[in-house]
Amino acid sequence: MKKYDVLVIGGGVVGSAIARELSRYQLKIGVLEKNPDVCLEMSARNSAVLHGGFAYEIGTNKAALCVEGCMEFDEVARELDVPFIRTGKVLVGNTPEDMESLKETLRIGKINGAVGLEIIDEKRLKELVPAVEGSFALLSPMSGILDPFQYTIGLAENAVKNGARYHLMREVTGIHREEDGTYKVETSKEDFRTKWVINAAGLGAVKISEMLGITGYKMGGTRGHYIVLDKAVGDLLPMPVYPVPSTTYMGIHVTPTVEGNVTVGPDADRVTDLANYGVEQHNMDYLVEDASTLWPHIHRKDFIRNYAGIQPTWLDREGPMKDFVIEAREDVPNTVNLIGIESPGLTAALPVARRAVQLLVEREKPEMNSNFDPTRKRIQRFAEATPEEQAELIRENPDYGEIICRCESVTKAEVLDAIHNPLGVETMIGMKYRTRSMMGRCQGGYCQMRIAQLLQEEKGLDVTQVLYAREESELFSGRVR
Amino acid sequence: MNTEKKQVVIIGGGPAGLAAAVALHDLGVKDLLIVEREKHLGGILRQCIHDGFGLTRFKESLSGPEYARRFIDEVEKRNISYITETTVIELTEDRIVRAASKKGLLTWQADAVVLSMGCRERTRGALQIPGERPGGVYTAGVAQSYINLYNTMVGKKVVILGSGDIGLIMARRLTLEGAKVEGVYEILPYPSGLERNVEQCLNDFGIPLHLSHTVTKIHGGRRVEGVTISQVDQERNPIPGKETYIPCDTLVLSVGLIPENELSKMAKVELDSRTNGPRVDASYQTSTPGIFAAGNVLHVHDLVDYVSMEAERLAKGVVDHLKGATSKESCIPVLAGEGITYVLPQQIGDDQEPLLSMRVQRPAENIAVVVRQGEKELARLELEEALPAEMIQILLDPEKIKSDQPMEVYVR
Numbered sequence: 001m002k003k004y005d006v007l008v009i010g011g012g013v014v015g016s017a018i019a020r021e022l023s024r025y026q027l028k029i030g031v032l033e034k035n036p037d038v039c040l041e042m043s044a045r046n047s048a049v050l051h052g053g054f055a056y057e058i059g060t061n062k063a064a065l066c067v068e069g070c071m072e073f074d075e076v077a078r079e080l081d082v083p084f085i086r087t088g089k090v091l092v093g094n095t096p097e098d099m100e101s102l103k104e105t106l107r108i109g110k111i112n113g114a115v116g117l118e119i120i121d122e123k124r125l126k127e128l129v130p131a132v133e134g135s136f137a138l139l140s141p142m143s144g145i146l147d148p149f150q151y152t153i154g155l156a157e158n159a160v161k162n163g164a165r166y167h168l169m170r171e172v173t174g175i176h177r178e179e180d181g182t183y184k185v186e187t188s189k190e191d192f193r194t195k196w197v198i199n200a201a202g203l204g205a206v207k208i209s210e211m212l213g214i215t216g217y218k219m220g221g222t223r224g225h226y227i228v229l230d231k232a233v234g235d236l237l238p239m240p241v242y243p244v245p246s247t248t249y250m251g252i253h254v255t256p257t258v259e260g261n262v263t264v265g266p267d268a269d270r271v272t273d274l275a276n277y278g279v280e281q282h283n284m285d286y287l288v289e290d291a292s293t294l295w296p297h298i299h300r301k302d303f304i305r306n307y308a309g310i311q312p313t314w315l316d317r318e319g320p321m322k323d324f325v326i327e328a329r330e331d332v333p334n335t336v337n338l339i340g341i342e343s344p345g346l347t348a349a350l351p352v353a354r355r356a357v358q359l360l361v362e363r364e365k366p367e368m369n370s371n372f373d374p375t376r377k378r379i380q381r382f383a384e385a386t387p388e389e390q391a392e393l394i395r396e397n398p399d400y401g402e403i404i405c406r407c408e409s410v411t412k413a414e415v416l417d418a419i420h421n422p423l424g425v426e427t428m429i430g431m432k433y434r435t436r437s438m439m440g441r442c443q444g445g446y447c448q449m450r451i452a453q454l455l456q457e458e459k460g461l462d463v464t465q466v467l468y469a470r471e472e473s474e475l476f477s478g479r480v481r
Numbered sequence: 482m483n484t485e486k487k488q489v490v491i492i493g494g495g496p497a498g499l500a501a502a503v504a505l506h507d508l509g510v511k512d513l514l515i516v517e518r519e520k521h522l523g524g525i526l527r528q529c530i531h532d533g534f535g536l537t538r539f540k541e542s543l544s545g546p547e548y549a550r551r552f553i554d555e556v557e558k559r560n561i562s563y564i565t566e567t568t569v570i571e572l573t574e575d576r577i578v579r580a581a582s583k584k585g586l587l588t589w590q591a592d593a594v595v596l597s598m599g600c601r602e603r604t605r606g607a608l609q610i611p612g613e614r615p616g617g618v619y620t621a622g623v624a625q626s627y628i629n630l631y632n633t634m635v636g637k638k639v640v641i642l643g644s645g646d647i648g649l650i651m652a653r654r655l656t657l658e659g660a661k662v663e664g665v666y667e668i669l670p671y672p673s674g675l676e677r678n679v680e681q682c683l684n685d686f687g688i689p690l691h692l693s694h695t696v697t698k699i700h701g702g703r704r705v706e707g708v709t710i711s712q713v714d715q716e717r718n719p720i721p722g723k724e725t726y727i728p729c730d731t732l733v734l735s736v737g738l739i740p741e742n743e744l745s746k747m748a749k750v751e752l753d754s755r756t757n758g759p760r761v762d763a764s765y766q767t768s769t770p771g772i773f774a775a776g777n778v779l780h781v782h783d784l785v786d787y788v789s790m791e792a793e794r795l796a797k798g799v800v801d802h803l804k805g806a807t808s809k810e811s812c813i814p815v816l817a818g819e820g821i822t823y824v825l826p827q828q829i830g831d832d833q834e835p836l837l838s839m840r841v842q843r844p845a846e847n848i849a850v851v852v853r854q855g856e857k858e859l860a861r862l863e864l865e866e867a868l869p870a871e872m873i874q875i876l877l878d879p880e881k882i883k884s885d886q887p888m889e890v891y892v893r
Contacts, residue, residue: 228606276702278613305606307614387579391586398583403518403568407743411581428616443604449626452633463633468616473703475616476627477634477730480658 002167004030006360007185007194009172009208011035012043013148014341015200016155017353023162024357025366030194031156031164032187034171034204035470037430038423039152042202042345044433045277045309047226047255047263048148049240051344052089052140054109054117055250061324063112065348065355070142071115076350080154081378082147083258087239089143090125092134092294098244102138105245109140116141131236132295145240147258148346149433150378153423155349158376160422162369167192168423169471172201175211181333196360198336203274203312205339213332217325217339218315221274223308224266225283230302230441234260241294250343252287254295259436264291264298266309277308304441314340324352328359336360379417379434383409404454405447407440415451419458426459428452429469452476483588488512488803490578490591492569492744495524497597497776499552500789504796506559510803514589515556515563516580522556522563523549524599525622526785528629531650533677537786548785572744576771593799596745596759596767596774597792600738600781602647605699608736610642612699615706621647621735628654636731640708641665642696646674646783646870648735653682655733662688663727666710668695668717671844673737675783675870696732697724705730738781748772755823756780763826763835764798765791773799780825780838783872787838794836813854813885820845820892822869831882837875839890841867848892852877855886867892 006022008015011033022029035041053067077084093102102119109117118139120128125137160166170187175197177183185192201208206219234256243251255263264287269280284306288298314321316339325339336356345352360366382390382400393400399413418434428444431437431451438444438451452466452475466475488510491498494517502515521527526534529545536542539551556563564580567587571579576591602620619627619635625647627633639660641648644667652662665683670693672679683690691710697719698709707728711719740758742750750759751768758779759767766773775792782788813831817824817839824839837852845867852860852875859881867873875890 227609276613278698278702279609279611281609281611281697284609284611300607300609303607303609304604306609382581387586390581394581394583394585401581401583401585402566403570403581406518406568409568409570409581442601443606445602445604445620445623448623449631452627453631468704469614470703473616475635477636480628480632480634 002030002190002192004028004192004194006030006196006198007032007183007192008198008200009185010199010201010204011038011156011166011168012041012200012202013039013152013155013346013349014202014338014352016152016159017349018198018200018356019159019164020155020162021350021353021357022360023159023164024369024372025361026369027366029159029164030192031159031166032170032172032185032192033166033168034188036168036427036467037425037433038156038166039149039433040429040469042309042342043148043152045307046148046343046346047240047253047266048145048257048346049089049255050084050086050144050146051347052109052114052117052143053112053344054105054114054140055245056112056344057322058108058111060322061326062344062348065324065351066344067113068351069344069348072350073144073146073347077146079374080151080158080376082151082154084144084146085258086142086144087256088128088139088141089240089242090120090129090132090137090139091242091244092125092132092137093244094135099136101244102136105138114140114142129238129241131297132241133293143240145256145258151346153434154376154378157422158374161376162372166423168425172208172211175208183334196334196336196364198338198356198360200338200341200356202341203310205341209337209339212335212337214329214337216317219274220313220315221271222311222313223269223271224311225279225287225308226263226265226306227284227287227298227303228305228307229262229264229298230304231260233262233297233302236297237262237295243294252290254291261304264288268311271310274310274312277310279306279308304443312342314342324348326352326355326359328363379414382411382414404450405435405437405440407442407446408436410435410437410447412454415454416458419455426455426461426465427467427469428475431455484577485589487514487589487591489514489593489595489799490589491515491595491597492572492578493517493524493597493599493778494522494563494565495597495599495776496526496549496552496785496788497599497778497792498524498595499549499556500792501595501597501775501795502561503552503555503559504793505799506561508796508800510800513561515561516567516569516578517563517565518568520565522553522565528626530629531654534785537784538789552789569744572748574749574769592771593802594772595795595799596750596772596778597776598741598744598778600740600777603734603737603739605734608734610696610699613702615699615701615704617701617705617731618699619731619733621645621651621733624651624733625654628658634658634660636660638663638729639731639733640696640727640729641733641735643667643735643737644672644674644679644690645735645737646678648733649674649678649682651733651735652688653686656686656688663729664689664691666691666694666696668693668713671868673870676868695719699732705732708732738777740778740781742778745774745778753823753827755817756825760827761825763829763833764801765795765826766798766802771802780823783870787872787874791838813882814887816887816889818889818891821890824890831885832879834879835877837877837890839873840869841873841892842869844868845892850875850890851893852888852890854882854884854888859888
């Protein structure tokens, strides 16, 4: 049985941030992730926006940690080599009621500590985003866009670099406190023993919490749908454009991605099944209709993909929960329990992780890890290099001269780097999030088969072992007879 | 970085690129180069191991690789240079071609460029089919490549959406390899592929074709578990209450091809919103002088034979350009009128002998396709049967073109 000082349950953006922050100390750290990769659920399925912190109730963890995460993101993006642009963001309004609402958002934002907020007129709005429809807006200059896949992968890879171990495809099925005070954590594959358990299970957090013996939390879900548009329209949207928010919901917005695509969404459908990422026709129709009033450049010919994300709605004994819970209860010793980490969890992941780790450090008082290195390099992208740099890359490694994915100009060298990544992953989605191969307009029509072939060769996989995304998502049924 | 001069650089070594190279060589252009990104010449023909190619061009039925071999042999016989495993990543208006290869970045300054990059398949994302995103959804060409080039089976119980030719051929191919094809579903009230493929690939194997039906949902979160099929009305909208659930582990999409013009856009080549390919004149020159296009990059063809023949016709225009005989006064617009989806070329010069290529919008019997300029009828083609799947061509007599009034092609 593998033994750890700390087991983090959940390898999403929050779990991975925790693993990285823990690795600043001399601790034996394990991360249990039920999926074959680290960003397949909430961490991957969101708007990829760095939030300014003006939309959350005054005095909450959400507000404070969001502002903290927003302000420090340049540094972590640099350390972990995460694509990130501080684009700014506008909330666009038209009516006197909209103006009142934006003024209130501005007031709350200022108290929360969100920096640089101002209400701008139509002229200024048109200067910032010429293609937008609206009369005035609240501008949040510190908001930005980031690559959520690279951020999650970056945190995880950096944690591994500093000594943490990831165990993928290990779904936690039971947690038992032993007589010596340690925990036995049972998973779908094997059992682990650990002194500390940190629950960062995201959509599975209530289940894990109950396994730890902490009851009283409940979760419902809201499913939001997104449409991804071709890079052809990317130039028309320099920053995220949101409608005026309601009290419960940010509204359907249009958001540029760091790669130059545009996403449209999300709407909000109440759901009970938190594992179903299915998209319905009426949702997509509604997205187009609603978002077109803000930004009239959403056309079918530019649709390249759609996806859905689940935003949980949390309840405790008092009713709907409005804030992140980060707790270390004395009656359930040696645990840190994270509940309600939804939006702005991506922005606040690192501050959330520091709070969680602090709760352990106060009690455990571990030695510092003097070898901790906060940096990580992502895979060198051929497409982003200048011709001179490209020539140099090929000279150093001829695999940079073999284009595998034509839409995104991803080379064999990059695909091989992704296959041999520090976490170890055997899925097409894993390749996609690391290299952007299969993400372009042909969606893998040209490169998928080459990547599947390389995966088999490099990893020694049988043809039936290549996965699309999750467990049991095999791509092939076997050889041709 | 070294820039090498070339008279003609041909981008893509598939059927269009190969035929253009041979024809150019035969017209005396020796300084030419085919740039191909795959290991071998031949393009998509390499994975088309079924027969039926060459009936028009060679009057015999060849497999894809055999058809390609005819042209590769001609290329080799003439010692025409080609370079494989080399992907063009940049093309400028001034005809600078930059490519990545294991040997390094290669750059050519060409007097003329031939675009012959072919096409790509429409994907699920473009269709926006509702449901989850499990493994087991393939486009027909990808499934074909897995089976024929990688010896890999994609599934056992298959539904095919779209009756495009590759989908029809894959219905037969999957059946021959032991899969059960539950049916082919087509949103239109008529098949999208060639009649002969409906006959030989579906009817001969007892695979049902359901017209006016489409997939309205994909089920399964990991691997496909089934699809919901809906009957559609005349506006192609699903009819409520007319849904059927079909269990399957694989969905193959054969829902259309899109000319692959990313490089063309870099060179400011104007595209036609109907063909999704470049706008050309009768010599197949695009809006960017010295850049020519033929084959599926120009418009999606029904038969590879026509791809080759189009590329052969293109050669003459390239030679004229190289000689400096720029007949760039191609000012007569050619318009697609009633009943015609698109017509090529989009404009012609009054000294050119244009071959008009077009498609009808819907199946029809006993019609005439008429080419008219003002009040004057330039040509007329009587047809007993016309199908959108089948390309129609009309060769115009340049003597008859007298004015620079727009031409219109329509069905009557």
